[in-house]
Amino acid sequence: MRWGFGISKKIFITATGTDIGKTFVTALIVKKLRDNGYKAGYYKAALSGAEVTENGIVPDDAYYVNKIAKINENVDNLVSYVYKEPVSPHLASQIEGNPVEISKVVEDFNKALSKYDYLTMEGSGGIVCPIRYDNKKIMLEDIIKELGLSTLIIADAGLGTINNVVLTVEYLKNRGIPINGIILNHYSKGNMLHEDNIKMIEEITKVKIVALVEENDKELNIDINKLLEMYDD
Ligand SMILES: Nc1ncnc2c1ncn2[C@@H]1O[C@H](COP(=O)(O)OP(=O)(O)O)[C@@H](O)[C@H]1O
Numbered sequence: 001m002r003w004g005f006g007i008s009k010k011i012f013i014t015a016t017g018t019d020i021g022k023t024f025v026t027a028l029i030v031k032k033l034r035d036n037g038y039k040a041g042y043y044k045a046a047l048s049g050a051e052v053t054e055n056g057i058v059p060d061d062a063y064y065v066n067k068i069a070k071i072n073e074n075v076d077n078l079v080s081y082v083y084k085e086p087v088s089p090h091l092a093s094q095i096e097g098n099p100v101e102i103s104k105v106v107e108d109f110n111k112a113l114s115k116y117d118y119l120t121m122e123g124s125g126g127i128v129c130p131i132r133y134d135n136k137k138i139m140l141e142d143i144i145k146e147l148g149l150s151t152l153i154i155a156d157a158g159l160g161t162i163n164n165v166v167l168t169v170e171y172l173k174n175r176g177i178p179i180n181g182i183i184l185n186h187y188s189k190g191n192m193l194h195e196d197n198i199k200m201i202e203e204i205t206k207v208k209i210v211a212l213v214e215e216n217d218k219e220l221n222i223d224i225n226k227l228l229e230m231y232d233d
C-alpha cells in the first residue's frame with residue numbers, strides 16, 4: 001500500500017437519478033485506486049431498500065463496493081443509516097424511525113476519512129433527495145456542503161441524458177457545489193447517439209466527461225492520474 005502525506009482526498013458521487021449506476025461505477029473507481037496501490041475507501045450516509053436476509057439487513061451498495069474493490073471493511077462502517085423501505089431516506093425514516101442526524105454523518109465520514117487516503121462517498125438517489133423531513137429538514141445538498149465535497153456525476157450514455165445532466169449540473173451550480181467531472185454509464189463504443197451525447201454534454205455544461213463505462217465493465221477505463229485529479233483535499 002502507498003501511504004499519503006497525511007491529507008486524505010475525497011469526492012462525492014451523485015447521479016442524474018436512482019439506479020443510474022452510482023454503486024456500479026463507484027466500485028470500479030475504488031477498485032482502480034486500490035489496484036494502483038492507493039488506500040481507497042467508501043462511505044454512504046443513508047441507504048434505503050436494504051436487503052433483508054436471515055443474517056439481518058444487508059446494506060447492498062456498501063456490500064457490493066466492499067466486495068468488488070476488496071476494501072475488506074466491516075460493511076457497517078461504510079454506511080451510517082440503513083432503511084428497509086425502497087423509498088427516499090426521508091420517507092423511509094418517517095416509516096421506520098431512526099432519522100438522519102448530520103452530526104453522525106460528519107462523525108462517520110471523518111472516521112472513514114482518517115482511515116483512507118482516497119474516500120469516495122456515494123449519494124442517495126439523484127441530486128434532489130430529501131434525507132430527512134420531519135421537525136428537522138435535511139436535503140442531500142446540505143450534507144455535501146457540510147462535508148465540503150465536490151462532485152462527480154454519473155449519467156446514462158443514452159437517450160434523455162442531455163436533459164438530465166444539464167439539470168443536475170445547473171442544480172449543483174445553483175447550490176454552489178463544485179463539479180469535477182461526469183462519467184457516462186451503459187456506453188457503447190460507436191453508438192452514434194452516445195458519441196453525440198458526449199459532445200453535446202461537454203458543449204452545454206462545460207464540464208468534462210472523464211470516463212465511459214460499458215456494460216459489465218470489470219475495470220474503469222481512465223488514466224490513474226486523471227482519476228486522482230477528481231479528488232479534492
Ligand atoms: N455498466 C453496467 N453494466 C452492468 N450492470 C450495470 C452497469 N451499471 C449499473 N448496472 C446495474 O444496474 C443496477 C443499478 O445500478 P446501481 O449502481 O445500483 O445504481 P445506483 O447506485 O445509482 O442506484 C444494478 O443492478 C447494477 O449492477
Ligand SMILES: [Mg+2]
Nearest residue numbers: 022023061122
Ligand atoms: Mg447505489
